[in-house]
Amino acid sequence: MQTVEGNVTRFERLGLEDGLSQACVYSILQDSQGFLWIGTQDGLNRYDGYQFSVYRHDPTSLTSLSTNVIHCILEDSEGDLWVGTDRGLDRFDKRSEVFTHFQPEEKDRPGLGQARIRAILDDSEGMLWLGIEARGLYQLDRRTGRLLAYQHNPDNPRSLGSNSVTAILEDSHGTLWVGTHGGGLCRLERQTGEFTIHRHRSEDPHSLSSNNVTALCEDSQGMLWIGTENGGLNALDTGASAPGFIRYQYDGDNPHSLSSDHVRTLLADTAGALWVGTGHGLNELDRRTKRFHRHFHEEGDPTSLSPGDILSLTEDAQGILWIGARTGLNGFDRDTRAFGHFRRGQEAPNALSGNQ
Numbered sequence: 001m002q003t004v005e006g007n008v009t010r011f012e013r014l015g016l017e018d019g020l021s022q023a024c025v026y027s028i029l030q031d032s033q034g035f036l037w038i039g040t041q042d043g044l045n046r047y048d049g050y051q052f053s054v055y056r057h058d059p060t061s062l063t064s065l066s067t068n069v070i071h072c073i074l075e076d077s078e079g080d081l082w083v084g085t086d087r088g089l090d091r092f093d094k095r096s097e098v099f100t101h102f103q104p105e106e107k108d109r110p111g112l113g114q115a116r117i118r119a120i121l122d123d124s125e126g127m128l129w130l131g132i133e134a135r136g137l138y139q140l141d142r143r144t145g146r147l148l149a150y151q152h153n154p155d156n157p158r159s160l161g162s163n164s165v166t167a168i169l170e171d172s173h174g175t176l177w178v179g180t181h182g183g184g185l186c187r188l189e190r191q192t193g194e195f196t197i198h199r200h201r202s203e204d205p206h207s208l209s210s211n212n213v214t215a216l217c218e219d220s221q222g223m224l225w226i227g228t229e230n231g232g233l234n235a236l237d238t239g240a241s242a243p244g245f246i247r248y249q250y251d252g253d254n255p256h257s258l259s260s261d262h263v264r265t266l267l268a269d270t271a272g273a274l275w276v277g278t279g280h281g282l283n284e285l286d287r288r289t290k291r292f293h294r295h296f297h298e299e300g301d302p303t304s305l306s307p308g309d310i311l312s313l314t315e316d317a318q319g320i321l322w323i324g325a326r327t328g329l330n331g332f333d334r335d336t337r338a339f340g341h342f343r344r345g346q347e348a349p350n351a352l353s354g355n356q
Contacts, residue, residue, distance in 0.1 A: 013306050015328035019052035021045050025324025028314040029073040029081075031094075036322065037081065038329060039070030039312075044083060044092075047329075055092075055099075063098040066090050074120040074128075076142075082128065084117030089130065102140075112138075112147075121168040123176065131165030137178055137188075150193065152183065158194035161186045161211075169216040171224060171238065179213030185226055198245070200231070206244030209234050219268035227263030233276055248285075248292075256291035259283050267313035269321065271334065277310030282323060306330055 015023055022042035029037045038045040043056040044065060058064035069086035076082060081092040082102075089102040089112050103112050112130070119131030128140040136151035137160055153159040161183025169177045176188040184199035185208055201207040210231025217225050226234040232249035251257035262279035269275060276283040282295040282305060298304035308326030315321055323330040 012331040013302065013328050014047075014331070015306075019045075019054070020329060021052070021054040021056070023328045024311070024326050025329050026069075026071050026311055027073045028312045028322050028324050028329070029075060030314060030316045030322075031075045031081070032079055033094075034317065036314075036316070037073050038324065039073050039083070041069050043068045044070050044073075055097075063100075065099050066101045071116070071118055072120050074122055076122050076128075077126070082120050082122075084120050084130070086116050088112045088115050089117055089120075118164075118166050119168045119179075121170060121176075123170045124174055129168050129176070131168050131178070132163075133165070134163055136160055136163045137165050137168070150188070150195075157197070160195055161197045161199070166214055167216040169218060169224075171218045172222055173238070175238070177216055177224065179216050179226065181212050181229070184208055184211045185213055185216075198236075205247070208245050209247045209249065214263055215266040217266040217268050217274075219274060220272060225266050225268070225274060227266050227276065228261075229263070230261050232258055232261040233263055233266075248290075255294070258292055259294045259296070262309075264309055264311050265313050265324075267315060267321075269315045269334070270319065273334075275313055275321065277313055277323065279309045281305070282310050 014020055020038065022040040024041045025038055027039035031037060036047040038047060043054050046053040055065050057066060057068050067085045067087040070083055072084040074082045079094065081094065083090040083092060091100045091102050115135055116133040117130055118133050121129040123129060128142055130138040130140060132138060136149055139148040150160050152161065152163045160178065162180035164181035165178055166181050167179035171177065176190065178186040178188065180186060184197055186195040186197050188195055198208050200209060200211050208226065210228035212229035213226055214229050215227035219225065222239060224236040224238050226236065228234065232247060235246040237243055248258050250259065250261045258276065260278035260280035263276055264279060265277040267275040272287065274285040274287065276285065284293040286293065295305050297307040305323065306325040306328040310323060310325055312324030319334060321332040321334055323332060
């Protein structure tokens, strides 16, 4: 059994036996109605606190999901879902339960029909931003269907750092940050369309720890957190006069260090904690002490975390933490440090709540 500062830590696991379509959970979203949406390698799942409804590709239907591999999910201001898949972008109308395959064409460029969408962002100006594997960053105007591409140009040092875009974030100041694989962290200057690139420099301990960025989030204090592949976690105070990166990495001699340098996902919760999903366990950062509390799968303990990489994180309206692993979905109540039977509360029929 895991313990955290003397308190038992337990997780509820949801998997195939509960109706989840597939165990590898790439993305999790709670929508404005309280439903959880879970993207997997085999379909899109909606969880109402009692059961799963599964949406899959149907080759006989033009209004079904375009493919079953779901990388990211977003709800827009109108309540529609945008689903990033292995074969393009889908918009899902929850009222009609119809998927529209969004394949706008741009002059001299292909549409999004065969693109692997890795990240989606709805910005403060109502623009949709798409991170696409091997094809760059795209801005989509939903009203006009206009698609604008930002791509790497080896002859232009102010272009996007790499065409493999893995994460997109708009911070509290309206600045757009783009994480890439191989090209570091990129900040878009919207007026000029140029980028400021932050890259790893071996001679500079205050540079980004790795050029392979996997995840981005901003906490309530305005700190930018950057997860990397094999470089650990980085923090950047974007308001500092001389900003530099602070690194948090695995240390085999320190049980309170990050459990793995392969960061997969990040979440800054409403209580002020930072959660770091890695290739080996889930980490909870105590901002005051700078120490990590580690959560692992424990063989033989059904209330421990599911085994495998931690791929996705979200916090629902009730403060329940939902953790997507390579082998299932976990629910965790931070207040009780325990799992519960997560069901829809009778007093709030459109919200999931934890009933102990």
